[in-house]
Amino acid sequence: MLQPMKLCLAFLFLSSLSAVAQSDDALPQSILDLPLKPVFINTNPGPEYSDEQRDYAMIIGADRTPKGRIWAAWVSGGDSPRAYFVAASSDDEGQTWSKPRLVIDPPDAPTGLEISALVGNFWTDPTGRLWLFYDQSLSMFDGRAGLWAITCDNPDDDKPVWSEPRRIWHGMTLNKPTVLSNGEWMLPISLWTRDRIGVAELKENGYSDLDEVRMANVFVSTDKGSTWTRRGGVMFPHTNFDEHMVVELKDKRLWMLARTSKGISESFSSDQGRTWTEPQLSQIKNLSARFFIRRLISGNIVLIKNGGIDETLKSRSHMTAFLSDDEGATWKGGLLLDERNGVSYPDGFQSPDGSISIFHDRGRGSEREIIMHRFTEADILAGKLVTPASKTKMLVNKATGPKITGRLYNGIELPTEWPPQNGDAKSYEPMPVPYLKDKPKVFPIQTKRQLFVDDFLIEKTDLKRTWHQARKHEKNPVFKPETKDELEPVKLEGNDQAVCYLGHGGVFHDPKENLYKMFYTAGWRGGLAMATSKDLLTWTRPNMGTVGGNILLPPGSAWAGGDNSVWLDVNAKDPMERVKLLTDRRPLPHTLQTSPNGKVWSQGVNTGKAGDYCSFFYNPFRKVWCFSIKQGGTHGRNRWYSENEDFIKGADWSKSVFWCNADKLDEPDAAIGDPAQLYSLNAVAYESLMLGQFYIHLGPDNKVCNEGKFPKITEIKLGFSRDGFHWDRPDRRAFIAATRKEGDWDRAYIHGTTGVCIVKEDEIWFPYTGYSGIAPNGAGGMYTGASVGMAVLRRDGFASMDAGDQAGSLTTEPVAFTSRQLFVNVAAPKGELRVEVLDEDGQVVAPYTLANCKPITGDSTQQLVEWKDAPTLDGVRGKPVKFRFHLTQGSLYSFWTK
Known part of the structure; x- marks a missing residue:
């Protein structure tokens, strides 16, 4: 038998809770203790909690009052740190339901750390009082959490009155208490294991003094819920939230069943829960999901789970009811309640007339439905509805609101439509930046350095803002054509020569090898190649052992393709996807591929249709891969946007939205006079914002340049974004300019690179390509004579506030x-x-x-x-x-x- 833990905590112990936190936590006690404060119980929810506004539905539980009203609760906001409770009622056996009558939505910390109410349940106790259990925790689970309860003595009235919230213990419960034969009330409380902690500062040592009770605990009340005392618990192997339930058997033993990653596990106690047998896998098969088991008035036991009694499904479907008349040794019947996919988390109750009501959710984030079934033991045994009043698949609630995108790290609330679809490709006005007008009330500044590139963080000032341009390094160009592949014409598209072209390529620091790596195109429309450096100034061409020298992919539409974009993903979860590539394989669509090292590549996945010269970047603030898609429009070249959490799945550009043009503030070149176009847009996370490189095309037209054998002019300007989509571009001067002087290596056609920049000590280095239009042998051409240089800026030096x-x-x-x-x-x-x-x-x-x-x-x-x-x-x-x-x-x- 497992020995009981030496811990017996009564209900009123809040004065000791602050000491639970570790003294060296990075979070202040005032933040750690926010979940210890009673939350406002909103009994008059506003329209923001209506079905039309909510975007998610996960069942919590339901119960029936002595007079027949049914109360049910579910979670909105996602199975996430934003989770909050919504409760409604029915006075006609579930045929119709009220609008939300009660909401529990804990306020978030000023620092942006969210407080969730994620799990709980309704329960009508033997006195007729209705309980609502719920948890409060930082970011879903902070290592301690807390089970709270409110009670109602008049749950059938028009205006039910709820008690003040009270905290029972740490952890949380998803299932109802069990009333034992000796009159005790037994409440299951799970304190999750450390791997579930979602607060980075608490993962390693937070609340370590609770580690010995991280298990499926049982608490007991002998005074009708006034106090609750921990009696014992079971530490289940392969635990997966526990979600445990207790049934008292006729021989007075307690039977605990819990959810694990291996299915349902069980343990038994012969001393009212003080000690428990070593847990074993139950003969009841189930996938890792919540189930429901309860003693009925008849003495039989009802079980609700996904699939057959001896069946472990691969997905949450086929919600089925079973009956046991021999204390769970065997199971009879099998009433299929809901065969559809995405049905999960059953909970319910039995009415005095013997009917059984079961609730579950369906498609939490898709269909977003709460479903109810009403049936009898006879229906279960018959395997079909034989009782006239029985009914399945009754719709309790359906959330129909747009998907809630969420709050960002800096306090910005994203709109429900994301990415925004209200951009106007025909407009030549500067892009509006909503967050500069509608600011957060409090600005969390936990994320790195805060820059003064806009007025986002400024309430008032009399300092003067000064914009700074990058300084071209005196050793430029740092990388120029030298090999045969780079010097000679590739002849796949014209005879241009002497080209080392980033476009977009990629330049990154690889911590694994402590080297800077440059992915570039060797020759105009040549192969994808790599060079390495220790200082960003001196570069070598390593022999990669592939198709030749430092070439990773040879020239040609089936290999390197045309323009490409490469990202060295040093944080890739899958080492086979460490190098990510987007390349243009005309006439085919663009292609996405991955590689562990650039030598071997995955099978390509085609994207949607687009113009040439597309690129991508990673937004770590929202953990999405973003695609900068080139298209044509009223104002020439422009950019469209698509995003996906998975790089390869991001190949679907069918739902891309218009992103941005050049605009009327991008002045034409005085000597050319052509309207500006947006040639490309790359971005990278720099400190607390997204830094964007806007490649502004100033002309002349390709035909003019081709006939004159000189390069067109593009220059790099900057934009700044705090939501990853909208760009503020306050300084329209070129950040890295073309010299426009014949003979200069960076005369024109200036390009940046995927990855944009590299922080090196106290400076930011910007790799860029420049074109001279002239090869070493004197040949000229629009795409001839390309080399790579570096531009340097003081760290954070984009703008200064001066006195x-x-x-x-x-x-x-x-x-x-x-x-x-x-x-x-x-x-x-x-x-x-x-x-x-x-x-x-x-x-x-x-x-x-x-x-x-x-x-x-x-x-x-x-x-x-x-x-x-x-x-x-x-x-x-x-x-x-x-x-x-x-x-x-x-x-x-x-x-x-x-």
Whole structure:
């Protein structure tokens, strides 16, 4: 027998909860303890909780009051940190249902960490009182969570009155209590294992003192629910949320069944739950999913699961009811309730007339339905409905709202339609940026450095914003045509020669080998090749042992194709997908492929139709692969957008949406006069935002350039996005410009690269291609004479907020963070910077005052801000505050906490 844990916790123990957290947690106690605060029980939900607004439906449970009203609850917001409870009722045996009558939607932390209410159940106790159990936890599960309960003594009234919420223990329950023969109430509570913790700061050590009770626990009340005491528990091998239920057998033993990754496991107790037998797999087969088992009035036991009694299905379908009259030794009948796919999580109750009501969900994120069945024991035994009042597949609720995209890391709420489909390809107006007008109330700044490239984080300032362009490295070009493949014409498309072309290629740092890797095209329309470097200045062409030298894919439409885009995915979960490729294999559609090393490639997957020169990038803030798709339109070349969490599945471009054009602020070249076009758009996550490279095409037309044997002009301009789709482009000067001078290696046709840039110490390096139009042998051509150079910028140096001799200040919007120190990127060798902290009302928070701040002088891309008598920001961690920066004779580039 398993020995009971030496732990017996009564209900009222909240004063000890704060000590549960580890002292070295990165999260402040004020954030950790948010789930310990009672949530507002919303008994008058607004339209935002209506069926037309909700996008998800996962059943929680249901029960019947003594007078016959049925209450049911389900989760909306997704099986995710956004989860919240919705409850409705029926007064006609489930034929019709009310609108939402109760909502439990915990408020999120100011730092952006979400608090969820994910699992629970309704239960009518023997006194007729209705209970609603629910959990509260940071980000679905923080290692502790907490089971809460509210009760109602008048659940049949027009205006039911619910008690104040009270916390029973850690963990959560998904199933109803069992009333034992001795009058005790036994409540199943699961405290999940550490691998389920969704808060990064708590994964390793958070709440480690609870590790000995991470199991399927049972709590007992001997005073009608006033207090609950832990009696024992079972640590099931291969646990998968537990979701355990307890049936008292006629010999007084307790039979616990639980969900595991191997199916249903079971354990028995002969001492009212104090000790339990070693768990074993049950003879009842089931896939890893919730099931329902309950003693009936007749003394028989009912079981609801997916599939037959001896059947383990591969998917959640065929919800079926069984009956046992020999204490679960054998099972009879088999009433198929719902054969459809996506039916799961049964729960229910028995009415005084003997009828059984079962609820489950169907297609939580697709059909989004809550389904009810009403049947009898006779129906189960007959395997069909033989009772006149019985009925299956009754629709309780169906959510019909648009898919909720969610809140971003920086507090921005994305619209329900994502990606947005309201772009106008015919417009030549600058792209609107919604989040700059409709700002969050509080700005979480947990994600890296905060830049001043827009007014997103600025409440007010009298500092002057200055835009900075990249400096072309004095050793340019750092990589130029040298091999036969690069120097000679490939002759697949014209006779252009002497080409080392990124377009788009890719330049990345590979930490596995501590090398920079450049993927480029060797020769105009040549093969895909790779070069490596230790410093971004000196490059070598390694022998890859493939088709020749450093060539990864030879020329030709069946191999390297035309223009390509390559991403070195150093965080790939599958090592076979470490190198990702998008290439143009005209006349076929573009193709997506992956490779572990660039030597061997997966079978290509074709995309939808598009123009040449498409690319892609990864948005880590939303964990999606984004495709920048070239099309033509009213204003010439433009870009369309598609995204997918899976790179290969992203090949479906059928639902791509218009993204952006060049616009009226992109001025034509004075000597050419052609309207600007958007030749390409690449992007990368840089610190707390997405950095976009806009390749602006200024002409002349290809025909003119081909006849004159000189390159067309494209230049790189920048855009910044905080939602990954909308671009703010405040500086329309070229960030990397074409010289327009005959004989210069980067005279024209400037291109960036997939990956955009590389952070190297205190600088950002931007690889780019330039065209001279002239080969070493004197031959000219529109696509002749391409080399690769580097442009360099101070880290975070896109824009600075500047002050001269007269002091200026900048006050941020309300921000929240969990870090302990403030850093700045500042250049003030002749001046100084000081910082003070304000509360939301603008009052200075001591001791973080201006007078206490140690003045910062000098030039540093990473400078700690310190206050006298306050070595850390512990006094304001987790709370909304504002930073006010006071600057003289200097430039402020960014700030961040860590």
